[in-house]
Each structure stands twice: as C-alpha cells, then as structure tokens.
Amino acid sequence: MSQLVFVKNAAQLITMKGHSDKPAKKDDMSQLNVIENGSLLAKDGKILAAAKHEAIVQDYQELIAEAEHIDATNKIVTPGLIDPHTHLVHAGTRESEYAMRLKGKSYMEIMNAGGGIHATTKATKQASFDQLYEESKQRLDTFLEYGVTTVEAKSGYGLSLEHELKQLEVAKKLNEDHPVDIVSTFMGAHAVPVDERDTPDTFVDRVVNEMIPEVARKGLATFNDVFCERGVFTPEQSRRILNAGKAHGLIPKIHADEIEPYGGAELATEVGAISADHLLKASDEGIKQMAERGVIGVLLPGTAFFLMAEFAQARKMIDNGVPVALSTDANPGSSPTLSLQFIMNLGCLKMGMTPEEVLTATTINAAHAIGCPDSVGSLEAGKKADIAIFNVPNYLMLSYKYGMNHIDTVVKGGNPVVLEKQLQ
Ligand SMILES: N=CN[C@@H](CCC(=O)O)C(=O)O
Numbered sequence: 001m002s003q004l005v006f007v008k009n010a011a012q013l014i015t016m017k018g019h020s021d022k023p024a025k026k027d028d029m030s031q032l033n034v035i036e037n038g039s040l041l042a043k044d045g046k047i048l049a050a051a052k053h054e055a056i057v058q059d060y061q062e063l064i065a066e067a068e069h070i071d072a073t074n075k076i077v078t079p080g081l082i083d084p085h086t087h088l089v090h091a092g093t094r095e096s097e098y099a100m101r102l103k104g105k106s107y108m109e110i111m112n113a114g115g116g117i118h119a120t121t122k123a124t125k126q127a128s129f130d131q132l133y134e135e136s137k138q139r140l141d142t143f144l145e146y147g148v149t150t151v152e153a154k155s156g157y158g159l160s161l162e163h164e165l166k167q168l169e170v171a172k173k174l175n176e177d178h179p180v181d182i183v184s185t186f187m188g189a190h191a192v193p194v195d196e197r198d199t200p201d202t203f204v205d206r207v208v209n210e211m212i213p214e215v216a217r218k219g220l221a222t223f224n225d226v227f228c229e230r231g232v233f234t235p236e237q238s239r240r241i242l243n244a245g246k247a248h249g250l251i252p253k254i255h256a257d258e259i260e261p262y263g264g265a266e267l268a269t270e271v272g273a274i275s276a277d278h279l280l281k282a283s284d285e286g287i288k289q290m291a292e293r294g295v296i297g298v299l300l301p302g303t304a305f306f307l308m309a310e311f312a313q314a315r316k317m318i319d320n321g322v323p324v325a326l327s328t329d330a331n332p333g334s335s336p337t338l339s340l341q342f343i344m345n346l347g348c349l350k351m352g353m354t355p356e357e358v359l360t361a362t363t364i365n366a367a368h369a370i371g372c373p374d375s376v377g378s379l380e381a382g383k384k385a386d387i388a389i390f391n392v393p394n395y396l397m398l399s400y401k402y403g404m405n406h407i408d409t410v411v412k413g414g415n416p417v418v419l420e421k422q423l424q
C-alpha cells in the first residue's frame with residue numbers, strides 16, 4: 001500500500017518553484033513562489049502536488065481520503081532546510097578557546113599554538129568510530145529538530161588517511177541510519193598536522209597521492225575542499241589539491257578568504273568550484289569573477305558572529321549576481337551552532353539580506369551548492385517530500401522573532417519525523 005501524507009491549509013506554502021535548473025541570483029533570490037492557503041500531497045516519499053488547497057482537494061479526493069493529514073492552519077510550510085557546509089563529524093568541544101578569544105586571543109593565534117583545528121584533530125583521532133558516530137548523531141538530531149533535512153558534512157579532523165576515512169565512514173553510516181541526508185566532502189587539507197614528519201608540501205603530497213585517490217576509490221565523498229588561508233594552505237597548494245580531486249571525480253569546494261584576502265574567490269573561479277565558502281574578505285575582483293562563472297557563495301555569518309569578525313558582503317555579492325547560500329559551518333571552533341534559523345536571522349540583521357533571500361539561500365540555492373537541486377530544495381512534484389512546517393503565520397516572523405526554533409513539524413521523505421512541537 002502506498003504511503004500518503006497530506007499537509008493542508010498552510011497560511012503560506014513556500015514552494016521555491018522555478019529555480020531547480022540553476023541557482024537563483026539577483027532579484028530571482030526574492031521569488032519564493034508562495035501559495036496562500038496551500039496544501040501538499042506526498043506519495044511514497046515524493047511530492048505529488050503542491051497547490052492551492054481547493055485545487056488539490058478537487059484533483060486528489062480519493063488519495064486524500066487515505067492520507068495521513070497534517071494540519072498547517074496558521075503555519076508556514078517550506079522545503080526542508082539544507083545546510084551546505086558543516087563539520088558534522090568530530091569529537092569534543094573547545095569552550096576554553098572561546099574563553100581565550102573573549103580575552104583577546106585570535107583564532108589563528110590559538111591554532112598556531114597547537115589548538116584550534118589541531119585540538120579537535122587530536123580528539124577525533126582518539127575517538128572510536130562508535131563515539132564519533134554517537135556525538136555526530138546527536139548533532140544530526142538537533143539539525144532535524146530545527147528543520148534541516150539535508151546537510152553537507154566534511155572530514156578534516158583526521159589529517160591522515162586512516163582517520164579521514166574514519167570520519168567519512170561515520171558520515172556514510174549516519175546517512176544510511178538517520179533521517180537527515182548527508183552529502184560528504186573530503187577535506188584532508190584542513191590543516192597541516194602538527195607532526196614533524198610533514199612540511200606543508202610533503203603533507204600536500206600525501207593528500208594528493210595517498211588520500212584523494214583512496215577516498216575517491218571508496219566512493220566516500222562527492223566534493224573536495226581545502227582551507228586556503230595564509231598560514232594554512234597557499235593558493236598554489238590549494239590549486240594542486242583541488243585539481244587532484246577533480247582528476248579523481250571530486251568536485252572542488254574551497255574555504256576562501258575567511259581571515260584575510262588571499263585570492264580564494266579567484267581560485268574557486270579558476271578551478272571551476274561549485275562553491276566558495278566564507279568569503280568574509282573576498283576581493284571585489286573575486287566577487288566579480290564568481291558572478292561571471294556562477295560560483296555559489298556559501299556564506300557563514302555564524303562564523304563571523306562567533307569570531308567577532310566583519311561579516312561577508314552578502315548585499316554586494318547578491319547585487320553583483322553571485323548566487324548566495326547560507327550555512328551554519330557547524331564546528332567546535334568557529335561556529336558551534338546547529339541552528340540554521342539563527343543563521344537566517346544573522347543573514348538579515350548582519351549581512352543586509354532580505355527575509356526572502358535568506359529562505360532561498362537555505363533551500364534551493366543550498367541544494368545547488370551541494371549538487372542536489374533535482375531532488376530537494378523546493379516543493380515541486382517529483383522531489384523528495386522533505387518539508388519543514390513552522391509555527392508562524394507568515395515567513396517574516398522567522399526573521400522577526402529571532403534566535404528561536406519555530407519548527408512545528410518536519411516531514412522527511414514523506415515520514416513525519418518531528419511532530420507538533422510547541423513554539424519555544
Ligand atoms: N576555517 C576552517 N575550518 C572551519 C573551522 C574549523 C575549526 O575551528 O575547528 C571553518 O570553516 O570555520
């Protein structure tokens with residue numbers, strides 16, 4: 001028997017229809033395709049129809065009679081949110097570094113002294129598969145409770161073949177076991193390990209010759225990422241790593257221009273990256289090139305907020321034609337939040353984005369940034385029935401009542417997985 005779910009009478013059904021072929025940019029980022037008093041019928045995990053309530057009732061009477069009903073009266077319905085940049089799989093926390101930063105130490109000072117990414121690498125290497133799985137699963141549960149149904153997850157706290165594979169295998173198993181879908185990125189080049197055997201260049205050799213081929217052979221990642229930043233990997237080393245990934249079928253992504261302008265946005269364009277992420281200090285030339293080549297800017301305002309740094313110039317990027325997506329950057333050092341709703345708030349309040357643009361940036365543009373716009377990111381017939389129902393009467397409320405979890409119900413692949421939570 002088929003499984004039928006009927007989400008009915010939404011005050012606003014925000015479909016995001018019409019942006020699945022290419023990411024939305026400029027004014028198109030404001031086209032949400034909202035249906036007032038909308039309903040949605042899903043069958044066997046896929047969306048059958050999303051339209052005005054009366055129209056669906058007329059066309060699908062018999063199926064509706066058999067369906068499980070979810071009442072969305074006075075609520076809004078959006079595609080399940082998508083987080084296109086997380087460091088989901090890691091062990092431990094770094095609250096002592098947070099306290100140090102509050103007293104004036106910088107993120108890079110802490111990392112150069114052996115903390116930062118190195119501290120989480122040490123904890124992640126020591127953690128068993130099961131411990132990593134359990135810690136990461138709890139984060140995924142929270143993502144889901146906040147309306148996120150797909151996340152990208154990077155490795156990068158192993159920094160050796162064995163431990164990078166362990167992180168990616170944990171992500172693979174979680175993808176199999178957990179309702180949230182995971183798209184994996186290999187990020188062996190997250191830092192040069194504090195290990196006397198390696199110089200930066202010999203470590204890059206290992207990433208290129210040892211790790212990338214094995215990750216690709218095992219089919220453990222779709223994307224290949226690098227932390228291109230002064231004191232971490234140079235643009236030349238990053239180019240080498242991203243091109244090596246491409247040769248093995250891994251699509252380039254890049255941590256670009258986070259701490260200082262370093263040519264990361266330009267390199268993303270040159271290597272044909274699907275996205276350049278962070279971009280707090282991206283140059284005007286880099287922004288222009290990204291717009292010309294359609295490289296998605298994945299902006300991470302939680303990181304700027306938490307590092308007390310300047311925010312990326314989202315307004316300038318959007319006005320110049322860069323398709324923008326938003327993400328938590330969830331990680332224990334620079335952005336320990338799991339709330340993509342709060343990131344949307346920061347997009348509006350700190351980066352000059354509109355409530356419409358932040359919805360585009362966390363649904364269909366985020367889907368494009370991780371290569372799955374054909375299956376998720378909008379409420380259109382044929383796509384996965386990944387649905388977020390928020391306990392607010394209109395989408396402006398998501399931005400207006402900031403810092404809260406407005407989720408009421410989450411449907412994943414046609415299954416109600418978070419049910420009727422009270423407004424918190
Ligand atoms: N900047 C590089 N990597 C992460 C932070 C990782 C960490 O501090 O553990 C980021 O995207 O912000």
Ligand SMILES: [Zn+2]
Pocket residue numbers: 085086087255329331
């Ligand atoms: Zn990151």
